[in-house]
Amino acid sequence: MEDVGGDASPEVQTVCSRVFGSPNAELKKLLFFKVYKRRWFVLLVLCLLNCSNATLWLTFAPVADQSAQFLKVTLEEINWLSVIFMVVAIPLSFGTTWMLDTLGLRITLILGAWLNMFGAVLRFLGPLAPSAGIQAQFPLVMFGQTLAALAQPLIIFTPTKLAALWFPDHQRATANMIASMSNPLGILLANIISPMVAEKSGQIPTLLIAYAVPACIICFLATVGIRSSSPPTPPSASAESSGSEPFVQGIKLLLKNKAYLILLLCFGSGIAAFTCFSTLLEQILCVQGYTNDFAGICGALFIVFGIVGAAALGVYVDKTKKFIEATKINMSFSALSCIAFSVVSLMPQQKVAVAVVCSLFGFFGFSIYPVAMELSVECSYPVGEATSAGLIFVSGQIQSVLYIVILQALTKRLADSPLSTCGAAVLSWKVPMLVMAGLCSFFTCCFVIFFHTRYRRLEAEEQATYGTKQKNSLTPSEHHQSVET
Helix, strand or coil: CEEECCCCCHHHHHHHHHHHCCCCHHHHHHHCCEEECHHHHHHHHHHHHHHHHHHHHCCCHHHHHHHHHHHCCCHHHHHHHHHHHHHHHHHHHHHHHHHHHHCCHHHHHHHHHHHHHHHHHHHHHHHHCHHHCCCCHHHHHHHHHHHHHHHHHHHHCHHHHHHHHHCCHHHHHHHHHHHHHHHHHHHHHHHHHHHHHCCCHHHHHHHHHHHHHHHHHHHHHHHHHCCCCCCCCCCCHHHHCCCCCCHHHHHHHHHCCHHHHHHHHHHHHHHHHHHHHHHHHHHHHHCCCCCHHHHHHHHHHHHHHHHHHHHHHHHHHHHHCCHHHHHHHHHHHHHHHHHHHHHHCCCCCCHHHHHHHHHHHHHHHHCHHHHHHHHHHHHHCCCCHHHHHHHHHHHHHHHHHHHHHHHHHCCEECCCCCCCCCCCCCEECHHHHHHHHHHHHHHHHHHHHHCCCCCHHHHHHHHHHCCHHHHHHCCHHHHHHHHHC
16 A cells, blocks of 8 residues: 655755765655655545535536525525635634644544535525425524534645655645645636526526535545545655744734735735635626536636636746745736626626626636745744634635625615526626725735745745755765755
8 A cells, every 4th residue: 555665866865965975864754755645545535525515616607697596595695605614614713723633634524524524515505495394594504604614714825734644745736736726726616607507596406406415425435535634654755854933922023924914914905805706706797698518617717817827837836946026026917807706797788798808707816825825924923824724814805704794784775677597686786896896906005015935934945944054065066966956
């Protein structure tokens, strides 16, 4: 069940000999680690779980009108089925970091899988309540959505931990990227499947069972298949001797870190803009005569181009280490895309323009996420990755709730709209869209002007590996060769 690492290359042995002298026991220990094939199964389960949870989050947004008609509630109440994920995640996020470090990866993932499954099943049982004489259709759906929301932090905080515990150095970034990108893949599937399955309000139960079945299968795989939090032997030196600041001490360090606080606020605003876009897209476009299917296509383009952009930007930053430059440039283009969307979304019969703007918004905006998370670690080291990333997630969730509430409050009911394809009340989104574009532009300007930081983690790793004494013992060409090796 394992792939055993072979001997180090002659080049590595030569460099190590020059740097450290003759190889000793500790050096040999760093050069030989086992990796286990079961790591790919654990990664698969996490990806499926992340994807399933994302589909539960965005189930109702692409078919908001049909959902409101079937559940006999207003559009504002339907929006809360998505907003509840942010509300629940805010207090629970602080405990998730502690749970991952204390109880371990296995218990955290299995608990998340069971909450995800129970939430999906309860959502399906909600529409059956009236036939059983129970007039609690919407409350049951909301309760199921809340259970799924409880699972979200347990799932979304796990990729970094799993990659560190199960994967060797040269596969860690790949594993982290695959696990993280499974969440937007779930959002993409929800944007495609929901309008396809629930064309009419009476098809909502079919939609709910379509999401419940995979959640049950994934829960079974997690419960039976994940047998330990970590492999029998560590896959890398960092997995064997990893360490970071304690949680409370880490929070104190972050609150004193000016660069991190700027990133916390500005990137959190970016997460909020993405959440508003995903949640309200169908309601914004239907006013101008665009169908739910078209809104679903725009949401899909947003995610697809976002994944493409994230992959391209990730490769670039991995080679150049220009985290700050890449983030600032992409945030600027994201703000321009948001402004463009606030204009074209108010125009009828502009499908091509709307689709292009949604694609650009995703390409530039969504691709920031993995780079910004890496930047949060770089500017906050030695605070643990889960802590620094978790606080940014909380900031994004808090701002998402505020943005959605504010934008909904700024809408105005239209007396007549001949182009509208909305099934419920027709609302004007002109002012909310301009406000969102303004907020996006403001926080982007703040980030571009005020954010500056050292790459603390890269500096620490370089100092630990190639200290001053060792650097002096190598020629510049030998040091460059050793860094590449």
